[in-house]
Amino acid sequence: xxxxxxxxSRVICKSGTSVxxxxxxxxxxxxxxxxxxxxxxxxxxxMATSNEGSKATYEQGVEKDKFLINHASxxxxxxxxxxxHPEDSSFYICSALLGQDVxxxxxxxxxxTQLSVx
Amino acid sequence: AxxxxxxxxxxxxxxxxxxxxxxxxxxxxxxxxFWYVQYPxxxxxxxxxxxxxxxxxxxxxxxxxxxxxxxxxxxxxKPSALVSDSALYFCAVRDMGNFNKFYFGSGTKLNVKP
Numbered sequence: 001x002x003x004x005x006x007x008x009s010r011v012i013c014k015s016g017t018s019v020x021x022x023x024x025x026x027x028x029x030x031x032x033x034x035x036x037x038x039x040x041x042x043x044x045x046x047m048a049t050s051n052e053g054s055k056a057t058y059e060q061g062v063e064k065d066k067f068l069i070n071h072a073s074x075x076x077x078x079x080x081x082x083x084x085h086p087e088d089s090s091f092y093i094c095s096a097l098l099g100q101d102v103x104x105x106x107x108x109x110x111x112x113t114q115l116s117v118x
Numbered sequence: 119a120x121x122x123x124x125x126x127x128x129x130x131x132x133x134x135x136x137x138x139x140x141x142x143x144x145x146x147x148x149x150x151x152f153w154y155v156q157y158p159x160x161x162x163x164x165x166x167x168x169x170x171x172x173x174x175x176x177x178x179x180x181x182x183x184x185x186x187x188x189x190x191x192x193x194x195x196k197p198s199a200l201v202s203d204s205a206l207y208f209c210a211v212r213d214m215g216n217f218n219k220f221y222f223g224s225g226t227k228l229n230v231k232p
Contacts, residue, residue: 004161034220044208044222102150103169107220109161
């Protein structure tokens with residue numbers, strides 16, 4: 001099956017610093033990628049939709065200036081957590097959409113990034 | 119807005135017994151429903167989906183799901199559970215009228231005991 005690589009898998013940073021998370025589709029091109037945040041109680045919250053060559057679409061309540069998304073190529077989307085604070089500590093997951101239409105499209109997920117802000 | 123709900127945080131079942139993981143949905147228009155599984159330290163994996171057609175959808179690893187329009191449910195089932203099925207299961211709905219976004223339920227942890 002298709003592979004989505006997410007890096008790093010774990011990062012620890014100091015409060016106030018910025019952290020970049022990369023999401024790559026290794027064997028397919030993805031015009032659309034999604035970024036999720038998974039909370040300790042298991043729920044998966046959609047943060048934003050990343051579209052290649054255009055601005056990301058953010059969900060209500062997600063600060064676009066804090067969570068910068070760049071989808072500069074058909075195989076790479078990045079999420080930068082700017083001026084991170086302890087409350088940003090979470091598990092971040094990216095996914096990429098593969099397929100030609102709704103009948104065969106599937107989401108493929110990265111293995112996630114555990115962010116810990118001290 | 120489209121949404122799905124998973125009423126159970128955890129489901130416990132003995133190996134060899136049938137299992138059901140519940141999901142209900144709320145959508146406007148035709149529902150596009152999915153099940154994903156998350157194993158420890160691994161990304162979510164696609165199990166099955168309902169777009170249209172037969173209400174009983176068969177997927178990976180022997181799982182199936184039944185679409186019930188009158189009850190707005192899309193429960194995941196397997197006739198005989200395996201210990202290796204223990205994982206976190208997510209129901210999801212695709213909002214075709216809103217940039218094709220996928221929205222996930224809160225997840226259900228399935229524990230299959232030997």
